[in-house]
Amino acid sequence: MAEYLPLIVAALIPLAVPVLALAAAGLDAALTARARGTSVAVGAARPLREITRLLRQQRRTVLGADRLLWRIGGVGLIVASFLAVIVVPFGDTVAADLPIGVVWFNTIDVALWALWWMLGWGANGAYALIGGYRFLAQALAYELPLMFALTAPAVAAGSLNVGEVADAQSGLWFVVSMPIAALVYLVSVAAFSAWGPFSPAAGRDLAGGVLGELSGIDRLLVKAGRWCLLVAGSAFAVPMFFGGGAGPLLPEPVWVVIKTVLVLLVLVFAGRAIPAVPPQRLAEIGWVVLVPLTLLQLLITSIVSATGTGGM
Amino acid sequence: MAVTAGGYADVSALLLEAPGETVLRIAAEAVLAAGGGVIAETPASANALVLCGEMPERYDDLVERLWQQMPYPKTRVELSAVSTVSAAVDAGARRIRDLPAQRAAALREPVPVVAAMPAHDMSGMSGHDMSGMSGHDMSSMSGGADEHAGHDMSGMSGADEHAGHDMSSMSGHDMSSMSGGAGEHAGHDMSGMSGAGEHAGHDMSSMSGHDMSGMSGHDMSSMSGGAGEHAGHDMSSMSGHDMSSMSGGADEHAGHDMSSMSGHDMSSMSGGADEHAGHDMSSMSGHDMSSMSGHDMSSMSGHDMSGMSGHDHMNMAGPGGYPLAMGDDDRDGLEMDVLNRTLGPFLPEWDPRLLLHVVLAGDTVRSATVEIVAAPAVDPAAPVLRLDLAVRMLRLAGWPAVADRAARARDAAAAGESERARHDAVSARRSVARSIVLRWALRGLAVDGIPLRDVLLGALDDAARMLGGETPRTAPIVRTAAEIVELVTGRDLGTARLLVAAVHPDPADTGAPEPEPMDHSAMGHGDAAPAAEHSGMDHSGMNHGGMNHGGMNHGGMNHG
Numbered sequence: 001m002a003e004y005l006p007l008i009v010a011a012l013i014p015l016a017v018p019v020l021a022l023a024a025a026g027l028d029a030a031l032t033a034r035a036r037g038t039s040v041a042v043g044a045a046r047p048l049r050e051i052t053r054l055l056r057q058q059r060r061t062v063l064g065a066d067r068l069l070w071r072i073g074g075v076g077l078i079v080a081s082f083l084a085v086i087v088v089p090f091g092d093t094v095a096a097d098l099p100i101g102v103v104w105f106n107t108i109d110v111a112l113w114a115l116w117w118m119l120g121w122g123a124n125g126a127y128a129l130i131g132g133y134r135f136l137a138q139a140l141a142y143e144l145p146l147m148f149a150l151t152a153p154a155v156a157a158g159s160l161n162v163g164e165v166a167d168a169q170s171g172l173w174f175v176v177s178m179p180i181a182a183l184v185y186l187v188s189v190a191a192f193s194a195w196g197p198f199s200p201a202a203g204r205d206l207a208g209g210v211l212g213e214l215s216g217i218d219r220l221l222v223k224a225g226r227w228c229l230l231v232a233g234s235a236f237a238v239p240m241f242f243g244g245g246a247g248p249l250l251p252e253p254v255w256v257v258i259k260t261v262l263v264l265l266v267l268v269f270a271g272r273a274i275p276a277v278p279p280q281r282l283a284e285i286g287w288v289v290l291v292p293l294t295l296l297q298l299l300i301t302s303i304v305s306a307t308g309t310g311g312m
Numbered sequence: 313m314a315v316t317a318g319g320y321a322d323v324s325a326l327l328l329e330a331p332g333e334t335v336l337r338i339a340a341e342a343v344l345a346a347g348g349g350v351i352a353e354t355p356a357s358a359n360a361l362v363l364c365g366e367m368p369e370r371y372d373d374l375v376e377r378l379w380q381q382m383p384y385p386k387t388r389v390e391l392s393a394v395s396t397v398s399a400a401v402d403a404g405a406r407r408i409r410d411l412p413a414q415r416a417a418a419l420r421e422p423v424p425v426v427a428a429m430p431a432h433d434m435s436g437m438s439g440h441d442m443s444g445m446s447g448h449d450m451s452s453m454s455g456g457a458d459e460h461a462g463h464d465m466s467g468m469s470g471a472d473e474h475a476g477h478d479m480s481s482m483s484g485h486d487m488s489s490m491s492g493g494a495g496e497h498a499g500h501d502m503s504g505m506s507g508a509g510e511h512a513g514h515d516m517s518s519m520s521g522h523d524m525s526g527m528s529g530h531d532m533s534s535m536s537g538g539a540g541e542h543a544g545h546d547m548s549s550m551s552g553h554d555m556s557s558m559s560g561g562a563d564e565h566a567g568h569d570m571s572s573m574s575g576h577d578m579s580s581m582s583g584g585a586d587e588h589a590g591h592d593m594s595s596m597s598g599h600d601m602s603s604m605s606g607h608d609m610s611s612m613s614g615h616d617m618s619g620m621s622g623h624d625h626m627n628m629a630g631p632g633g634y635p636l637a638m639g640d641d642d643r644d645g646l647e648m649d650v651l652n653r654t655l656g657p658f659l660p661e662w663d664p665r666l667l668l669h670v671v672l673a674g675d676t677v678r679s680a681t682v683e684i685v686a687a688p689a690v691d692p693a694a695p696v697l698r699l700d701l702a703v704r705m706l707r708l709a710g711w712p713a714v715a716d717r718a719a720r721a722r723d724a725a726a727a728g729e730s731e732r733a734r735h736d737a738v739s740a741r742r743s744v745a746r747s748i749v750l751r752w753a754l755r756g757l758a759v760d761g762i763p764l765r766d767v768l769l770g771a772l773d774d775a776a777r778m779l780g781g782e783t784p785r786t787a788p789i790v791r792t793a794a795e796i797v798e799l800v801t802g803r804d805l806g807t808a809r810l811l812v813a814a815v816h817p818d819p820a821d822t823g824a825p826e827p828e829p830m831d832h833s834a835m836g837h838g839d840a841a842p843a844a845e846h847s848g849m850d851h852s853g854m855n856h857g858g859m860n861h862g863g864m865n866h867g868g869m870n871h872g
Contacts, residue, residue, distance in 0.1 A: 037723070
């Protein structure tokens, strides 16, 4: 039985991630309805209605679209989110227990550059393309800080295996011992999901940008993919910064899910509370502020873990 | 409320506001939101096309294009008065749910393949711009999708006299749109344009007069040649510059000259003869096309038309027959793509009275011309309008959560519930005032010396004050066409949109071209007939001046 557990977890990921994504989208829609002063219940059900609407909608294409790249970008986001979650340990069970799980996650995150850009490029429209480039400008700002933020827990744990990183937090969660890395990581999750302040790639000033020309199932996959990425980023935060499955009473996998939901809530609320950050100004913060800060974090972490090891 | 909550949860509405019908659009937004519907940003994501007020004739083609771009199931809702908005939207929502009827309608039409976005703003290839040209047949060309593109062109041929003119006028913007269509036919129709054989020469000449001159500095002169005789010859002379061969009047040579032109844009256009035509066209920039008119058009077929499009920059047709952007030196000295677009009239959060013809280098507005469409007067100082301005700015600034609160205040104000409106306006203002990120994002942006953040705060403040029976402290900012040009030039698209959203276009100023050398916009007017005199043709105005490239055609194109 035990040898099938990873397979079962792997099979559950494509179900559980979209369910959480739908819940997050429903929460966001409910909050939108509340802000607008309309029925919150109707708002919460809106994503479901949107799914049925888009499933019935004709699949439109665009003149001269680069259909292959466009479709890859469209399906890619949701697939990337599943792939990111397969290295997250649920207790002792991991769908894919890679020795270099941290690098795997980073690889997925870099693939998102291409996927978002392909969405913008494929539509063969000026606004979509500008949206794609906005994402790249944004990615340029968050990517290095994110990589350093991921490096810090790995250095502290002395391993690139996500399970070992989680186990290394038995004394103190990394969110406490390396708060800057944790914060930069969470900001980057919002950024690679093009969520909240990092949504100019799909901005209203670009009439939807990378999303603008999408209809039907293609639109559904991309919108769902965005939320799934947010979920995946939240899930990966748990073993990296929030102690993995550690917690009282409940079994470890349940704690992982609970913590994922809590991180997701933080991302949803924070994303709504902050206006868009112009991508061209983000580089200033990313490189002048965040890179030095994350490097400093890394330095502190390295010294602490080196002296800690030496002391023993 | 006439509608049960959730009645429109399956409605995604593309709201098209007729110039001056802001109040009607606000009412439609409120009704849709109350029923759980959403406002779509593009036709692709919409299932209801909601026309708020009666559209001016020149927008008709554009509306039609947007309708065609919408996937099924879809419906069209026409609103004429605030009192009947609910009933009309209700009926529309019912039509969307009538799936058998929707399916039947969808089966009658092929799966939509449409030009991206363009329709939305006049920009596109799709021929929207054409409409401006109306009076000429161009408008029909727009016809949208790939298939027809060309056909309408023929219409142009119509009067011989114009031939020259129309072409010319089109040149600027519209050419591009024609191309729009799919590559396939494009060409055919063109032939129509050629119109009577006799003129051919004429047009050339006529154009030459104008355009050529504009082009001057370059060799255009030779083109004028009018009659078939010279065609080929001149080419050579022009060589240094672009146009040379265009004259091409005679069928025979066409091809030859091309070569000389090379290096520059026009090179092959001359192509008078049908045989070659195709090739060169591509290289020709917008202007030349015109000259080619008589004969060559036909030959140009397919490929090039599109290329002609923009003025100069756009070159050969790209994927789907759109013009590809041409490179030009950016401010930092690196080469950057340059695109001609028209923003408006139906972009989200955009005043439909405003048409902003821009030259984009990447996402930077290199240069612009503005038209302000005459419309019934709306008092921008009314609390509802002040709040609407805040809503639009907040949405463009990417803060939907607070924009929604401002929209709630706006809708309450429109419904006469002043106290609730005031409360919500104050709440939205508090969020805006507190946000450090918003302050930072808007840093350095100002209209008329007033920081953009203060414009936003002032709109919310004054609305709250007026709703509470006090007098406002600031007045809405009204800007003329020339001032709006100044506002957006050199800005990135996002910033330009925010700045434009902060002001109201001055209804007394139509952005008429006379005083300015670059009358790009001439075409837009629809009465562009005297195009020749208008800068439309004027090379100097448009290409160079407008695009700033003094010499960029040459330089830029030479690379190729």
